[in-house]
Amino acid sequence: xxxxxxxxxxAVIRFAGDSGxxxxxxGGRFTETTAIVGNDLSTLPDFPAEIRAPAGSLxxxxxxxxxxxxxxxHTPGDKPDVLVAMNPAALKVHQKEVxxxxxxxxxxxxxxxxxxxxxxxxxxxxxxxxxxxxxxxxPIEMNKMVKAACEDLDLNGKLVLRTKNFxxxxxxxYMYDRPLDATEEWLKKKFAGKDAIIEAxxxxxxxxxxxxxxxxxxxxxxKVEKASLPPGTYRNINGNYATSLGLLAxxxxxxxxxxxxxxxxxxxxxILHTLSAWKHFGVKTFQAEDEIAGVTSAIGxxxxxxxxxxxxxxxxxxxxxxxxxxxxxxxxxxxxINVQRGGPSTGLPTKTExxxxxxxxxxxxxxxxxxxxxxxxxxxxxxxxxxxxxxxVKHMTPVMLLTDGYLANGSEPWNxxxxxxxxxxxxxxxxxxxxxxxxxxxxxxxxxxARPWAIPGTPGLEHRVGGxxxxxxxxxxxxxxxxxxxxxxxxxxxxxxxxxDIAKTKIYGDDSGDLLLLSWGxxxxxxxxxxxxxxxxxxxxxxxxxxxxxxxxxxxxEILIHFKDILVPEINLxxxxxxxxxxxxxxxxxxxxxxxxxxxxxxxxEAVNKTLG
Amino acid sequence: MSESQTTQLxxxxxxxxxxxxxxxxxxxxxxxxxxxxxxxxxxxxREDIVFVSGxxxxxxxxxxxxxxxxxxxxxxxxxxxxxxxxxNPDLSVWVVTGDGDGLSIGGNHFMHALRRNMxxxxxxxxxxxxxLTKGQYSPxxxxxxxxxxTPYGSIDNPLNPPSxxxxxxxxxxxxxxxxxxxxxxxxxxxxxxxxxxxxxEIYQNCNIFNDNAFxxxxxxxxxxxxxxxxxxxxxxxxxxxxxxKLEGAKAKVVDMEKHSVxxxxxxxxxxxxxxxxxxxxxxxPDLPEPIGVIYSIDKPTYNQDMVDQISLAKEKKGxxxxxxxxxxxxxxxxx
Numbered sequence: 001x002x003x004x005x006x007x008x009x010x011a012v013i014r015f016a017g018d019s020g021x022x023x024x025x026x027g028g029r030f031t032e033t034t035a036i037v038g039n040d041l042s043t044l045p046d047f048p049a050e051i052r053a054p055a056g057s058l059x060x061x062x063x064x065x066x067x068x069x070x071x072x073x074h075t076p077g078d079k080p081d082v083l084v085a086m087n088p089a090a091l092k093v094h095q096k097e098v099x100x101x102x103x104x105x106x107x108x109x110x111x112x113x114x115x116x117x118x119x120x121x122x123x124x125x126x127x128x129x130x131x132x133x134x135x136x137x138x139p140i141e142m143n144k145m146v147k148a149a150c151e152d153l154d155l156n157g158k159l160v161l162r163t164k165n166f167x168x169x170x171x172x173x174y175m176y177d178r179p180l181d182a183t184e185e186w187l188k189k190k191f192a193g194k195d196a197i198i199e200a201x202x203x204x205x206x207x208x209x210x211x212x213x214x215x216x217x218x219x220x221x222x223k224v225e226k227a228s229l230p231p232g233t234y235r236n237i238n239g240n241y242a243t244s245l246g247l248l249a250x251x252x253x254x255x256x257x258x259x260x261x262x263x264x265x266x267x268x269x270x271i272l273h274t275l276s277a278w279k280h281f282g283v284k285t286f287q288a289e290d291e292i293a294g295v296t297s298a299i300g301x302x303x304x305x306x307x308x309x310x311x312x313x314x315x316x317x318x319x320x321x322x323x324x325x326x327x328x329x330x331x332x333x334x335x336x337i338n339v340q341r342g343g344p345s346t347g348l349p350t351k352t353e354x355x356x357x358x359x360x361x362x363x364x365x366x367x368x369x370x371x372x373x374x375x376x377x378x379x380x381x382x383x384x385x386x387x388x389x390x391x392x393v394k395h396m397t398p399v400m401l402l403t404d405g406y407l408a409n410g411s412e413p414w415n416x417x418x419x420x421x422x423x424x425x426x427x428x429x430x431x432x433x434x435x436x437x438x439x440x441x442x443x444x445x446x447x448x449x450a451r452p453w454a455i456p457g458t459p460g461l462e463h464r465v466g467g468x469x470x471x472x473x474x475x476x477x478x479x480x481x482x483x484x485x486x487x488x489x490x491x492x493x494x495x496x497x498x499x500x501d502i503a504k505t506k507i508y509g510d511d512s513g514d515l516l517l518l519s520w521g522x523x524x525x526x527x528x529x530x531x532x533x534x535x536x537x538x539x540x541x542x543x544x545x546x547x548x549x550x551x552x553x554x555x556x557x558e559i560l561i562h563f564k565d566i567l568v569p570e571i572n573l574x575x576x577x578x579x580x581x582x583x584x585x586x587x588x589x590x591x592x593x594x595x596x597x598x599x600x601x602x603x604x605x606e607a608v609n610k611t612l613g
Numbered sequence: 614m615s616e617s618q619t620t621q622l623x624x625x626x627x628x629x630x631x632x633x634x635x636x637x638x639x640x641x642x643x644x645x646x647x648x649x650x651x652x653x654x655x656x657x658x659r660e661d662i663v664f665v666s667g668x669x670x671x672x673x674x675x676x677x678x679x680x681x682x683x684x685x686x687x688x689x690x691x692x693x694x695x696x697x698x699x700x701n702p703d704l705s706v707w708v709v710t711g712d713g714d715g716l717s718i719g720g721n722h723f724m725h726a727l728r729r730n731m732x733x734x735x736x737x738x739x740x741x742x743x744x745l746t747k748g749q750y751s752p753x754x755x756x757x758x759x760x761x762x763t764p765y766g767s768i769d770n771p772l773n774p775p776s777x778x779x780x781x782x783x784x785x786x787x788x789x790x791x792x793x794x795x796x797x798x799x800x801x802x803x804x805x806x807x808x809x810x811x812x813x814e815i816y817q818n819c820n821i822f823n824d825n826a827f828x829x830x831x832x833x834x835x836x837x838x839x840x841x842x843x844x845x846x847x848x849x850x851x852x853x854x855x856x857x858k859l860e861g862a863k864a865k866v867v868d869m870e871k872h873s874v875x876x877x878x879x880x881x882x883x884x885x886x887x888x889x890x891x892x893x894x895x896x897x898p899d900l901p902e903p904i905g906v907i908y909s910i911d912k913p914t915y916n917q918d919m920v921d922q923i924s925l926a927k928e929k930k931g932x933x934x935x936x937x938x939x940x941x942x943x944x945x946x947x948x
Binding site: 229231235236252296297298299322416417419464465 | 629631658659660661662663665668675676679680681682683684685686689692693694695696697698699700701703704721722724725919922923925926927929930931932933934935936938939940942943944945946947948
């Protein structure tokens, strides 16, 4: 239609509006379409803890950021190129982060006196020109537009107005040349039987698309070519769903029934929801009366021979601490999943943080070591969950899997794995005596130090386990001082033997240099992006990302000493940092920002450059 | 009887090789002996029985039973047992707990296990004291009780365990006494045979920290203070010299020399209103202490409902394959 197409490598867009404006859904639709188009992408949903804060308030602003690219990307981007602000509060909260020269699309129908006052604007930024020097401002009367588009539909005015997010979506689809058909299909499925709703949303989306096409304000459209990703079949996936799939794959591969004992908590509940729907896979989900029953029921299920899982977030781990100690003492396989959020106490339930590493490593009474694994990206949650299950069963130990709110709700294109290619996962329950006509429940495997898994129902192997210290091998109650010391040492050694299952550490970049970025968990993407930028600039910077934090990989110490500086970016005050410093006696430095949001790649680049001097 | 059970098990088969470490004279010995004696009579394979406990004197119980056993952490036995049962619904799962373990720190799990009608047999040894921690008052101790923690007398109101259990929607509620060996055996059997969550409160004497707490019901000539509930039978006690009549919801003791048995309240285990009334007679100085099955009804169990839901889902949707699920939704190919 006579408009210029400009090909760009990547774009960052952010939808922001009131909690009731459907921003998460809009972002989700743009994400799915962008995935189908074949771009690489990364998302950052950012929503308030309140289900519905007062309409128009700053506290009630919900946002969804998406970066998409023709290249391989690792983060949802730092500053948006385009901000869609559905009301003044959304503009107020997010405008300062828009890239200078970026585009701000506003629903001016929401910029009325009441909302402006609520957001603290004295004059209307949609009209007063205050933004014009810095941004391309595109005011659109979205309410009016959708009303006109749905005029002849038999739908009340309130429901018609709810489609304005699809109008905004249509505008963005036009700007970035995305097809509408996938969303049309999705609407038909989502609102099956509600024809008027389907029609209204479809019309609103087309109205947005056509509006952008016919008006003169959009002078340029953007093309983001397909990303050249490794060959395979892809889907878009978020972290919590990937975690659920990883657990299910572990169950199928091992032949064990999956048991989940869980208590609802943000941002982990989606795992409970997802697994609860998979009854036809034989999954048993138990919504317990509290966090403690969540974990203790899982321990009981592990004793009975299920692949036992408990899911929660930070505060839940605090409540489960004593029971996790019981699983350590009884040496039962158990996967404890912590989808970390801002803390302490209730903290920031819907925001991300990496501040439960100390709790994972040390948050129990006594010498209570357990393996701790962390997922790096939304899609990696699948593999991390699978690996956590495999190690738990192989080594007969509870394993803590750390993800976080950013990974849980963020999404990325995911090269779908083949179940048959996943690492084998064989389980052998004890079925006979192991000690000269007797059964010793704590007689260990020489390689892993794992004890046998003898489940109720097995004749002849009746035995008792418990939280009291047990005698080596026989498992009888023992208060013997020497025995206790030995058992403390054995339990530690058992966790350390997991090192034999950890792959050689991969260094992204040279084996030595001026600086090593060392990361764990959800900061993977930002660190990798930062290192790519720094290496392009000729800096001698490499990146190591840790999958296992307990035990640390055998080869890590040797890697660290070949770098002049080590920088550890974390969304906490230096929890891995202190571990690394004490474990390896190296002068590592931290980059610690605890804002409930991912650390941006640009921030890391800046910090590295400052360190390099 | 299962086919594999060619040799009849005896009490000896249920005695573990661990030395029993309760204080001499503890009521727990009698309960343990009765459990070991009763288990073989149920015709259940030993490997299919699991005893789960929390923390406290009574919670040492699993170590002494030669079955599968789990001595867990304070108060959590019903939750651990719930996991054991859901993971393998074919097991006979027993919970051994005490008044502190089950009603104080573990009150939440106790209540919810009963509400769900999870098929667990919960034996609560109530000695109205904390024994293992050496003598503090418990949630069933009487007001005014002097202990190390209450030198001026307790100001806590005691819980009434059967009332609590009924309030939590329990489908089987009974009470027995450690010294009543025959009755104890009968209650264990009833509990075992009840398909669903069963709660048996056992008055158990702690001869070290709360000796003779139940003396008024257990001395041979003191049976006048106790009524043994029998389903379908009139409520007579004190060698049938006394009976209970209902006036409204209030019970009244009557002399049988002056009243006919037709006037006497008849026990009905399936009547929830009556069960609540009976449970409330607990520790009432004007009424006999109710012993026996207070309430018993059949209701679907959580564990069976879960099995049924899973079977139905498999039947409706076909057994799921993870690879299909991985490949589902909007996908695209990169060559």
